[in-house]
Amino acid sequence: MKALDYTILTLVIIGAINWGLIGFLQFDLVRVLFGDMSILSRIVYALIGISGLYAISYFGRIGKAME
Structure with a gap:
């Protein structure tokens, strides 16, 4: 999971x-x-967009780590 992050x-x-x-x-x-x-550029843009959506989950994990 860490490599994916x-x-x-x-x-x-x-x-x-x-x-x-x-x-x-x-x-x-x-x-x-x-x-x-x-x-190829559309794939790059799509991957970056999906990455941004996935990065939203960092907020939840940061909150759990601070507890």
């Missing part, structure tokens, strides 16, 4: 960096690396 966290960080680049520099790194909405 680190993988998910890495994908969320990559997504956050990409959104920061889009917001500040109008530069979409995923599009540049994988193409404009190619199947």
